[in-house]
Amino acid sequence: MGLWLPGSLAAQPAPAADPRTHKSPPPSMVSAESGFRLTEPDGFRTRETFSRLEIPLGGAGPLFFKSGVHFAHMAVTDSGGAPPELYKSGAELAVESGKKTLKLGIDSNSDRLFRGPDTFNLDATYTFMLRERGGGSLLGGVNYSSQRSFARHIPLPFLVYRYQSRNFFMVFPFMYRFRLSDAASLSLTYAPLKNLRGSLRWQSSPDFYAEFEGGGELDQFLLAGRADKSMRFYYQRYTAAFRPSWRIKNRLRLACALGYFFKGYYYNGKTYNDYGDRHMIGKAPYFEFSLKYELGA
Numbered sequence: 001m002g003l004w005l006p007g008s009l010a011a012q013p014a015p016a017a018d019p020r021t022h023k024s025p026p027p028s029m030v031s032a033e034s035g036f037r038l039t040e041p042d043g044f045r046t047r048e049t050f051s052r053l054e055i056p057l058g059g060a061g062p063l064f065f066k067s068g069v070h071f072a073h074m075a076v077t078d079s080g081g082a083p084p085e086l087y088k089s090g091a092e093l094a095v096e097s098g099k100k101t102l103k104l105g106i107d108s109n110s111d112r113l114f115r116g117p118d119t120f121n122l123d124a125t126y127t128f129m130l131r132e133r134g135g136g137s138l139l140g141g142v143n144y145s146s147q148r149s150f151a152r153h154i155p156l157p158f159l160v161y162r163y164q165s166r167n168f169f170m171v172f173p174f175m176y177r178f179r180l181s182d183a184a185s186l187s188l189t190y191a192p193l194k195n196l197r198g199s200l201r202w203q204s205s206p207d208f209y210a211e212f213e214g215g216g217e218l219d220q221f222l223l224a225g226r227a228d229k230s231m232r233f234y235y236q237r238y239t240a241a242f243r244p245s246w247r248i249k250n251r252l253r254l255a256c257a258l259g260y261f262f263k264g265y266y267y268n269g270k271t272y273n274d275y276g277d278r279h280m281i282g283k284a285p286y287f288e289f290s291l292k293y294e295l296g297a
Helices: none
Strands: 030-039 045-060 063-077 085-097 100-110 121-133 136-145 156-164 168-172 175-179 184-191 195-205 208-221 232-249 252-269 279-281 284-295
Touching: 030 252, 100 208, 232 284
Parallel strands: none
Antiparallel strands: 030 045, 030 284, 045 063, 063 085, 085 100, 100 121, 121 136, 136 156, 156 168, 168 175, 175 184, 184 195, 195 208, 208 232, 232 252, 252 279, 252 284
């Protein structure tokens, strides 16, 4: 939350994207996912449950509507100054019309669930096509976030270039996907300011794929009851994992991850690079399990 990213352009690569076509599930797909993650490094042991739901709402004339909600709860132990519980929740509505997209969202990353306006973030992103030629297109837009980790409350304009061919897909400068063979692909994603992810994926059939992924992530939380409303709690980590996924029955997919937590830290600050009271986190393996159900297409 608050780490700026034009969501309609640079979302994380869809796990079900086929390396042979770069295609993700169709927009008519209802998707529900729930899972559990266990991480045991010294200084910040966590047990996290998470759920996501994406629902297409249909069309009205030239407009098409999509919605999504997400929720996660993280129980934290063995920490010197971190809250014992952290929550991530939010909802989003997207409206598409031809070459224009508007996304509206509200989310709350905090240590208390829905505790006042100072724990909420309002986000809006408007994207439009400027020019299209061959496999490439130039898009412009503007993003507003009430709790962005920099330039808060300031609408930020942006330009991105999107290109697709048989073996390559990119949304410059945020996402790149290379088709290495009929079954293998390499993806790189970047989300300002400190989220970077690489993934090597092998998919021999629609029913099974496996990924080796790694990178760094930074989460921002707005703690309830803080005296200085400009202060944030930041949690940064660097991990790598092997993640296989199986379709076990019709629309039901099982995934797990065996990974390693290389290093991390948490701190309170007014901006993402305010490291005044940074606490280091140790190394440890981690495990993740999830079930995903898809309906439609």
